[in-house]
Amino acid sequence: MEKKRIVVKIGSSSLTNAKGQIDQEKFSDHVQAVAMLREAGHEVLLVSSGAVAAGFARLGYPTRPTTLKGKQAAAAVGQSLLVQSYIDMFAQYNIVPAQILLTRNDFSKQERYKNAYATISELLERGILPIINENDTVSVEELTFGDNDMLSALVSGLIHADQLIILTDINGLYDENPRKNPLAKKIDYLPEVTDEMLNAAGGSGSKVGTGGMKSKLMAAKTAISLGVQVFIGLGKGKEKLLTILHGDGDGTYIGKEGLSSINNSRQWIAFHSEVSGWIYVDQGAEEALLYKGKSLLPAGIFNFTGSFQKGDVVEVIGPNGILGKGEVLFSAEELQKIMGKRSEELSKDEVLSSIVVIHRNKWVKA
Numbered sequence: 001m002e003k004k005r006i007v008v009k010i011g012s013s014s015l016t017n018a019k020g021q022i023d024q025e026k027f028s029d030h031v032q033a034v035a036m037l038r039e040a041g042h043e044v045l046l047v048s049s050g051a052v053a054a055g056f057a058r059l060g061y062p063t064r065p066t067t068l069k070g071k072q073a074a075a076a077v078g079q080s081l082l083v084q085s086y087i088d089m090f091a092q093y094n095i096v097p098a099q100i101l102l103t104r105n106d107f108s109k110q111e112r113y114k115n116a117y118a119t120i121s122e123l124l125e126r127g128i129l130p131i132i133n134e135n136d137t138v139s140v141e142e143l144t145f146g147d148n149d150m151l152s153a154l155v156s157g158l159i160h161a162d163q164l165i166i167l168t169d170i171n172g173l174y175d176e177n178p179r180k181n182p183l184a185k186k187i188d189y190l191p192e193v194t195d196e197m198l199n200a201a202g203g204s205g206s207k208v209g210t211g212g213m214k215s216k217l218m219a220a221k222t223a224i225s226l227g228v229q230v231f232i233g234l235g236k237g238k239e240k241l242l243t244i245l246h247g248d249g250d251g252t253y254i255g256k257e258g259l260s261s262i263n264n265s266r267q268w269i270a271f272h273s274e275v276s277g278w279i280y281v282d283q284g285a286e287e288a289l290l291y292k293g294k295s296l297l298p299a300g301i302f303n304f305t306g307s308f309q310k311g312d313v314v315e316v317i318g319p320n321g322i323l324g325k326g327e328v329l330f331s332a333e334e335l336q337k338i339m340g341k342r343s344e345e346l347s348k349d350e351v352l353s354s355i356v357v358i359h360r361n362k363w364v365k366a
């Protein structure tokens with residue numbers, strides 16, 4: 001059997017109970033299933049929620065706290081409880097877990113992004129099981145928007161996973177929220193995530209989960225655009241992850257066959273980089289970039305704004321709007337001198353290192 005790289009995201013509702021404790025039965029079920037996936041020769045990475053849900057009772061909160069500092073304090077307590085439980089339970093299968101706490105901002109600095117990739121790759125190579133959660137103490141957005149779904153999609157792209165399995169408390173996506181409409185119909189397969197689907201998906205149904213189906217679908221959309229297929233649903237017993245991998249899972253499969261993964265520099269430019277400038281190009285350059293797969297040359301540029309340095313990311317705007325983003329190979333000051341000139345017009349000292357302003361390998365369409 002072909003060895004696959006699988007990211008498994010487990011939501012709070014699938015790990016804890018409403019009283020603010022780890023649900024030992026659910027927990028051991030997941031651990032066994034992960035162990036079995038690894039025994040079958042696959043590489044696994046866990047994105048585990050549940051820190052707030054596992055911690056709030058120990059702080060004396062009767063229910064999941066609603067204040068930000070309350071959630072952050074609960075997460076600090078609950079995260080250690082979760083990881084301790086993972087360490088203890090995975091030890092029975094000789095699996096060594098590693099805790100990784102990330103924020104979405106960690107992805108926006110290219111050096112941190114590369115470090116996260118290098119660390120996770122080294123752990124996987126050494127047979128360690130990375131267990132990732134948002135660094136809740138310093139992360140504001142995640143606790144509000146339930147972005148562990150999105151975190152799992154971004155991690156799946158980063159490490160070029162074959163599949164992202166999002167385990168939750170419901171067996172997949174329905175055409176309407178089934179907690180509100182019992183006649184809602186289940187969707188077994190979705191080739192892509194459409195706006196119509198996003199509108200049909202609602203918020204969380206449990207007292208411990210946060211994002212609901214909407215955040216899972218948004219994450220699925222991102223994962224697919226990064227070349228990773230997605231499953232959203234549930235399962236029982238130690239065979240469940242293998243069953244899902246074989247295509248017989250109880251849930252919704254999202255994404256067409258044969259998606260191809262996107263290299264990390266392009267992912268970073270597309271999803272994480274900050275834009276430092278805007279370059280305006282003519283019709284010819286628009287065609288070259290959008291339809292001919294060519295690099296951007298100075299001749300097609302007639303204006304730019306922003307102060308950027310070589311290596312920064314800029315947005316390119318054509319006569320019909322935004323075309324995409326790319327890594328610029330000249331500073332704003334240098335571009336001023338060469339903009340609009342054809343290659344043959346550029347004198348030797350103006351040709352700094354190359355006449356390509358954005359190379360096609362460091363370019364992503366909008």
Ligand SMILES: Nc1ncnc2c1ncn2[C@@H]1O[C@H](COP(=O)(O)OP(=O)(O)O)[C@@H](O)[C@H]1O
Binds near residue numbers: 013167168174204211
């Ligand atoms: N269209 C839909 N199909 C399925 N579930 C939906 C839909 N809309 C909203 N939901 C809700 O999303 C919930 C799962 O999300 P959530 O509670 O955030 O779980 P988790 O803690 O696993 O992230 C379901 O229990 C359900 O109540």
Ligand SMILES: N[C@@H](CCC(=O)OP(=O)(O)O)C(=O)O
Binds near residue numbers: 143149208210212
């Ligand atoms: N980082 C948070 C995740 C919050 C959350 O509820 O996420 P999820 O259950 O995936 O909707 C935690 O560990 O509690």
